[in-house]
Amino acid sequence: SMADEPQLIKPIGKSVVHRICAGQVILDLSSAVKELVENSLDAGATAVEIVLKDFGEDSFQVIDNGSGISPNNFKVLALKHHTSKLADFPDLESLTTFGFRGEALSSLCALGNLSVETRTKNETVATHLTFDHSGLLVAEKKTARQVGTTVTVKKLFSNLPVRSKEFSRNIRKEYGKLVSLLNAYALIAKGVRFVCTNTTGKNVRSVVLKTQGSNSLKDNIITVLGMNTFSCLEPLTICISDGCKVDGFISRPGQGSGRNLGDRQYLFVNGRPVDMPKISKLVNELYKGANPKQYPIAILNFTIPTRAYDVNVTPDKRKIFFSKESAILQALREGLQQTYSPSNVSYSVNKVE
Numbered sequence: 001s002m003a004d005e006p007q008l009i010k011p012i013g014k015s016v017v018h019r020i021c022a023g024q025v026i027l028d029l030s031s032a033v034k035e036l037v038e039n040s041l042d043a044g045a046t047a048v049e050i051v052l053k054d055f056g057e058d059s060f061q062v063i064d065n066g067s068g069i070s071p072n073n074f075k076v077l078a079l080k081h082h083t084s085k086l087a088d089f090p091d092l093e094s095l096t097t098f099g100f101r102g103e104a105l106s107s108l109c110a111l112g113n114l115s116v117e118t119r120t121k122n123e124t125v126a127t128h129l130t131f132d133h134s135g136l137l138v139a140e141k142k143t144a145r146q147v148g149t150t151v152t153v154k155k156l157f158s159n160l161p162v163r164s165k166e167f168s169r170n171i172r173k174e175y176g177k178l179v180s181l182l183n184a185y186a187l188i189a190k191g192v193r194f195v196c197t198n199t200t201g202k203n204v205r206s207v208v209l210k211t212q213g214s215n216s217l218k219d220n221i222i223t224v225l226g227m228n229t230f231s232c233l234e235p236l237t238i239c240i241s242d243g244c245k246v247d248g249f250i251s252r253p254g255q256g257s258g259r260n261l262g263d264r265q266y267l268f269v270n271g272r273p274v275d276m277p278k279i280s281k282l283v284n285e286l287y288k289g290a291n292p293k294q295y296p297i298a299i300l301n302f303t304i305p306t307r308a309y310d311v312n313v314t315p316d317k318r319k320i321f322f323s324k325e326s327a328i329l330q331a332l333r334e335g336l337q338q339t340y341s342p343s344n345v346s347y348s349v350n351k352v353e
């Protein structure tokens with residue numbers, strides 16, 4: 001058997017390594033679509049359309065009106081660790097884009113079938129590009145399109161048999177998670193119109209999300225979550241220190257939600273949707289002090305200098321490492337305690353801004 005004899009150490013084949021790593025960057029449907037939406041936002045798009053076939057199981061497409069991709073980038077576009085966003089390691093400290101590692105398109109190539117249609121303002125026609133599983137450009141043809149980019153991924157995970165089965169089995173759950181993530185971007189992005197549609201096998205097309213691209217968080221909340229939800233929220237601003245602050249909206253004590261709806265708490269750091277379990281827990285805990293039976297809806301954006309946190313904790317960049325986490329938690333605790341203190345009379349009037 002394997003264990004009896006000393007074994008030779010050999011390198012794993014490149015394409016296998018690529019597939020394994022890709023499966024860590026792209027965990028599921030929502031992390032795949034998230035990468036494409038972030039690319040559109042990084043490209044300065046003011047309109048982003050997400051087109052799903054069979055809830056994303058058959059294909060998904062992200063269409064934007066951003067800068068487009070220049071022809072001299074076509075060949076390297078989907079190669080691993082190729083990016084236009086990060087020149088040097090020190091840049092990591094002053095990141096302002098969502099992407100910077102050049103891993104998304106390369107990972108999507110490894111896991112499914114990727115094609116791109118793009119045009120910059122310097123071209124009169126667009127180009128349709130097809131890539132293989134290793135990220136090599138294998139076909140190129142001219143086509144008509146406005147300035148911007150469309151990325152299409154067909155049959156995500158078809159290249160990872162176990163994940164693929166799991167993906168089909170859990171597709172409704174994956175879809176639900178995706179819709180909630182798209183809501184997060186639609187809430188926080190200023191001046192960007194979002195549309196998401198889903199078409200099922202029987203050619204029934206439904207509009208999942210549609211926003212007007214307002215410039216205020218308040219208007220975005222009303223569009224995405226509805227006026228009824230908005231009218232139960234209270235604006236909130238907490239200064240932390242050193243240029244750090246939190247602002248957004250949170251449920252009033254008597255007007256929370258009956259269940260712990262994870263999908264109604266949206267947390268952001270500098271406009272980047274992130275998972276912050278400790279902060280969610282703290283928000284729930286403090287709300288319980290004022291209203292033991294309910295959970296708060298919360299839309300909170302943390303403004304933190306880029307040098308004070310790291311998003312490179314997990315391959316999907318959803319977790320975040322703060323250098324001053326305890327100070328942030330403490331300030332949030334104090335701020336929420338004040339917001340929810342019985343002497344805070346603003347709740348007695350049904351105030352709608």
Ligand code: ADP
Pocket residue numbers: 035039040043064066067068069077082083084085098099100101102103104105106149
């Ligand atoms: P990253 O975003 O980390 O740079 P990606 O693999 O997501 O890596 O994208 C690789 C490169 O492709 C980007 O740096 C960008 O130059 C280009 N790109 C991808 N999507 C778009 C888009 N929608 N519009 C314009 N350029 C794009």
Ligand code: MG
Pocket residue numbers: 035038039098099100102104
């Ligand atoms: Mg990217």
